[in-house]
Structure formats: C-alpha cells, structure tokens
Amino acid sequence: MMKTPITVLQELMVKFSQSPEYECIAQSGPQHLAVFEYRCSARGHVVSATARSKKEAKQEAARLMLARLAAAGLNVPAPYAAPCPPCPPAVGDGDAVAAGSGSRSYKALLKELCQEYNLPGPEYTLEGDTGPAHARRFTARGAVGAHARVASATTKKAAQQLAAQQLYHYLRENLARLTEDFVEEDALARAHERAMERYVEARADAPHRPDLAQRVADYHLEEEQVNLGADALEAASPDAEPETALQAVAGALGLRVEWHSLPAEQGGSLTLVRLAPSSPPLVFCARTREAAAAEALAYLRLTMKFRDQK
Incomplete structure (x- = not known):
C-alpha cells in the first residue's frame, strides 16, 4: 500500500530530528459544506491547503510540503517529488492557484487524464454560495466516478479549478504506477488542440x-x-x-x-x-x-x- 503524504513527510523529517507542524487556520462555508484550511511548516517552509475535511486538508498540505522540499533539493520519494504550483499566499485567496496568470488548467489536465486511462469523465456541480454580493464565495464539487472533492473560491470557475486540482493530484498519487507515462505538457497541448477544433466546428455552424x-x-x-x-x-x-x-x-x-x-x-x-x-x-x-x-x-x-x- 502506498504511504500517505503525512507519513512520508514525518519519515523524512525524522532524518533531521525534526517534526512537521500542522495547524487548522481557517474554516469557511455552512456546517454541511464546511471547507477547512490547514497550514504545514517544515524546514523553514510554509504551505497551506484546503479540503472538505480536516483530514484531507492536512494530507494535501503535507503533499504540497513534500513537493516544496523536493524543489529545495531534498531527496523526496516519488511520486511526492513532483513539482506543484505555489500555494495561495493568504487565507481566503482560494483562487490564486486556479486563476492566476501563471497557473495551469487542472480541469484540462484532469479531463485528459480520465480520457487517457478510461476513467469516467469529471463532473462539476455548484454546491452553494455564501457572503454578500461584493464578497461572494462559491463552493463547487468535482467528481470522477466515486471520487469527489469540494473546494470554495471567489468565482465558480476558480472553485471548479481547485476541486479539479485536488482530484488530479489524488489520482496521480494513488495511480502513480499506472500513470507514470502521463506527460502534463503534452496533455495541455492536446487540450488546446481540441479547444481549437471545437472552435473551427462552431465557426462552420455559426x-x-x-x-x-x-x-x-x-x-x-x-x-x-x-x-x-x-x-x-x-x-x-x-x-x-x-x-x-x-x-x-x-x-x-x-x-x-x-x-x-x-x-x-x-x-x-x-x-x-x-x-x-x-x-x-x-x-x-x-x-x-x-x-x-x-x-x-x-x-x-x-x-x-x-x-x-x-
């Protein structure tokens, strides 16, 4: 059985006679749609992650920390050494990763991953929205078969991107041996080609x-x-x-x-x-x-x- 990110990070830090620190720093949304944010600190690095449960948020924070330590030169075991986008700089900035100008589309990557390995196509639903009109937060649910993740952000699209990001990383980590030949840049190029093909078809009809x-x-x-x-x-x-x-x-x-x-x-x-x-x-x-x-x-x-x- 594959070790969880928390276990791998704990074993890695033991070599330095240290332990990672975790803290639940935020909770948003109604009780039945609560979203938790966890912060992880280790070796002078700090990352944060959000999820629908404290356990998932903590695991995601550990995964991001492993990727950060790998980028800093530490010997992190696969697949947790894979690079990941920078974490949001502040609490509540949930769409910084998903909608930033330097980010990649995890909805496109997740769709390509599902198509390449014959998984059910990802589906997205709006679970709810809270807050005043000038500070709205949307909660979206992304699902691939029986696997689902929920995320919230200031726009519907950003919330979907965050849910897709969590699902994508979960599938890559748990299917690492099967998806090791999946190249992200090639997948994004294919997504772009399909988008342009749809445009040509639409232009022919209208x-x-x-x-x-x-x-x-x-x-x-x-x-x-x-x-x-x-x-x-x-x-x-x-x-x-x-x-x-x-x-x-x-x-x-x-x-x-x-x-x-x-x-x-x-x-x-x-x-x-x-x-x-x-x-x-x-x-x-x-x-x-x-x-x-x-x-x-x-x-x-x-x-x-x-x-x-x-």
Whole structure:
C-alpha cells in the first residue's frame, strides 16, 4: 500500500530530528459544506491547503510540503517529488492557484487524464454560495466516478479549478504506477488542440461574428463563444508569448487581431492592437506589441471572470 503524504513527510523529517507542524487556520462555508484550511511548516517552509475535511486538508498540505522540499533539493520519494504550483499566499485567496496568470488548467489536465486511462469523465456541480454580493464565495464539487472533492473560491470557475486540482493530484498519487507515462505538457497541448477544433466546428455552424461591447458590464457574447474563449484561455500555456495566446483566444471568440503603429510625442512609436469587429472598438495601446497583447489578454480575462460571476 502506498504511504500517505503525512507519513512520508514525518519519515523524512525524522532524518533531521525534526517534526512537521500542522495547524487548522481557517474554516469557511455552512456546517454541511464546511471547507477547512490547514497550514504545514517544515524546514523553514510554509504551505497551506484546503479540503472538505480536516483530514484531507492536512494530507494535501503535507503533499504540497513534500513537493516544496523536493524543489529545495531534498531527496523526496516519488511520486511526492513532483513539482506543484505555489500555494495561495493568504487565507481566503482560494483562487490564486486556479486563476492566476501563471497557473495551469487542472480541469484540462484532469479531463485528459480520465480520457487517457478510461476513467469516467469529471463532473462539476455548484454546491452553494455564501457572503454578500461584493464578497461572494462559491463552493463547487468535482467528481470522477466515486471520487469527489469540494473546494470554495471567489468565482465558480476558480472553485471548479481547485476541486479539479485536488482530484488530479489524488489520482496521480494513488495511480502513480499506472500513470507514470502521463506527460502534463503534452496533455495541455492536446487540450488546446481540441479547444481549437471545437472552435473551427462552431465557426462552420455559426459563421457570424458577434459585436463586443467596450464596457465589461455590457459584454454580450453568446454562451457557446464565451465557453470557447474560456477554454482557449485555460488551455494557453503559461509560457506562451502574449501575441500567440491573444491570437488563439481572439480566434475562439470570432475576432480578428489587427496591429497598428502610431508615432509618440516623445519619440519612438506606440503599438495599437484592435479586436475586430466590435462596437464600440476594442483598442489597446502600449510601447511594444508584447505589452499591447498582454493588455488585451488582461481585458479578456477580466471579462470572462465577470461573465462567470453573473
């Protein structure tokens, strides 16, 4: 039987005559949908993790600590030496991992893992939402067959991503010998290709291009195209050039990317990028093409997040 992260971390710390420290630092949500956050400290490192039970949160915190120690050069046994994204910096910032600009889509990874090893497809349900309108927290449940995880965040999509992340790591750890040939970067590339294939098929069935409003509050793309754009954003590699990512996302939304250059008053020139057709025009300006593309991507990301909260 495979050892749990808590056991592996305890055995590792014994070699240094030390013990890891655990602390339950937060509990949120109603009693029947409570979410617990555990903090783990060891060798000068601190990580935190959330789950629907204290036991699962503690195990997840131990797993994250093992990955952190492995990155610091300690000899951590497989599969716990696998790299993981940085932990949220503060309590309540549950979507920092899932929705950060440098993160990867665990929903896409989980879906690819299930397809490759003939597991039931992941399913997501909204379990509840709490808090005032300006500080809403959503609780989502992700399930693969009989396995399920629940997570909460400030948006529905971020909560789903966190649930998918917990499920993905659980399956990789417990099926380590069977999934050792699963390459995450290849899986993300396949997810991106499928998203683009769906876009091409959708464009063949509905070739019109909807207008895009300048104000986020007036954003009114059709649901299918919003989903395609969101898929393209999620599937984009964190290391991709902003221009490449913008081209993929704009294409999924049915928009052209047009580049223009204007002379600047203080010398040099300004780069303009326009997403067309849109009414009123969507134009973003910066000193370089990369910076202009990054501005446009930031706007689209904010728009998708707003749409997801509605």
